[in-house]
Amino acid sequence: xxxxxxxxxxxxxxxxxxxxxxxxxxxxxxxxxxxxxxxxxxxxxxxxxxxxxxxxxxxxxxxxxxxxxxxxxxxxxxxxx
Numbered sequence: 001x002x003x004x005x006x007x008x009x010x011x012x013x014x015x016x017x018x019x020x021x022x023x024x025x026x027x028x029x030x031x032x033x034x035x036x037x038x039x040x041x042x043x044x045x046x047x048x049x050x051x052x053x054x055x056x057x058x059x060x061x062x063x064x065x066x067x068x069x070x071x072x073x074x075x076x077x078x079x080x081x
């Protein structure tokens with residue numbers, strides 16, 4: 001029926017279909033809604049591919065200055081057992 005591909009995510013419940021364009025995707029959506037009816041728990045989402053690679057950037061983490069400094073005196077007497 002003009003599908004470019006279909007599949008299911010890992011163990012589901014997400015299934016997907018690759019269509020050549022939005023018009024074909026809407027046609028498939030309407031057909032599925034007619035077949036499974038309004039009471040079906042199925043939900044549909046039509047989206048487009050991003051068609052570009054990811055961008056990765058790195059930055060240095062900000063230096064965090066402690067607001068409280070602990071000293072042996074503030075912790076109380078040391079106990080070595």
